[in-house]
Amino acid sequence: MIEDELRAAFARHETLAPATAPIRAAIERTVVRRRRRRLRLRLGGTALALVVAALVGVPAMTPDRPQQTATLLLEPVPSTPTGALNLLLLGLDGASPGGGRRADSILLVHVPADRSRLYLVSLPRDLQVPIPGVGTNKLNSSFAYGSMAGKGDLTHGYDLTRRVVTEVTGVPIDGGAVLTYSALRKLTDAVGGVPVCLPQGIKSMHTRRVFPAGCQQLDGAASVDLLRQRHGLTDAVRDRDRNAQRYAAGLLRRIGERGGLTNPAMLHTLLTQAGSGLTVETGETSLPALLSVAGKAAAAEPVAVGLPVVYAEKPFFGFQLDRATAPAFLAALGEDRLSEWTAAHPDRVTGLR
């Protein structure tokens, strides 16, 4: 009857269904476009909030994130912190669709009480750490767990990573920043490129770029490319961390040359150019106060070291604190004696030039 005719007609026309592969690609393209549009809208919103905060007057505003940045920059410099400071810089990996983002470059910036120089301490991303509410896992995953719990909010990822780093190193974190690939690229271009000196040549896995051994000036795209490379390096992940230290030292030098470390307005311009991929977190200290401190210390060449770790050749194949040397290092960090420690362990210091 008519019902059977219908079933037959439907079955006959199954062949009309188009192939899936091109449609999937088209869906993917549209999704990327929409996401970009959403981001632009959000960026526009942030810029608007900043303008409103500036016009309406800061004290009237509730302390919301974008306005807080404005608040901090417009306030007169309050009491400058006097003790040692520790800042946390996190470089994120690329956003995988549907997955969380991990912090693959973890740099603890120690500012000693005498402000003589900055110490860049890199923590390997594969360090086995206790993550609150998760259990033992790799350090870079703490960012993913935090940001997933916060529905993709980068500040939640930063918060959880900060707690884990405090737990591991024993030092409180006074402030920090989160950088995505795009923020890194824009920031680098905003300062006019960053000088980096490499001890060995590197061939990019992701592009055709070849970074020769020796000193070179990198633009934004090249910097991102360099900081993604770990395959083919003698010491893989740890060598990449050293390159991140070299890049951070170069970036600081460039910002210093442009006057950004002593001039908050100048730094604000730089940070705005980095866009929404850069999140700055200053805790209880104000940004100008932090800058006046870090600016003084950054005038000298920074000293870069790695957290003393050993590789565990059994599951789950990550780094653990080196029982022989780590306690002394962490004690030196906590008691602000890193100058002594680095003088005693010159082999642990990364060559920056």
Place this chain on the structure above:
Amino acid sequence: MTYEEFADSRLSALLRYAVMLTGDPHQAQDLVQDTMVRVQLNWRRVARSDSPERYVRRMLTNQYVDWRRGSWARRVLLRGEPDEAVPAPSDHAQSAVDRDQIWSWLSRLPRRQRATLVLRYYEDLPDAEIAEILGCAVGTVRSCISRALATLRAEYVEVCS
């Protein structure tokens, strides 16, 4: 389940379903594409439902029923380059399609009625589930189907007598 896994396993079935709804591969593609873009952008919400598959089929069906005539008509007419996703029908197949009376009668039914027919006779779903997908009472589903069948029967009798 991730969005990728879902798309891997369900995309072709959704495309077939969309072809039955729209009766046309190009419109089916547009319908699935529109729906899946929203699915991917809101994947967390979709994944939270009891059955992502049912959730997406409901999204797709509602999009089809609510689709404004103007919007998809323009989309089809303005398509510039040939689309590699849709096989160009050979003359023979095309003429077979042209002869397919019941298929062309289906296209004259109101969308909601057509959707009920596809859900019952192509997807073989029970009336309760059809009602859930369309967001209406089971009684409404049954009256929809009987009215659609009556229309088709009338056409059938007219041609064959």
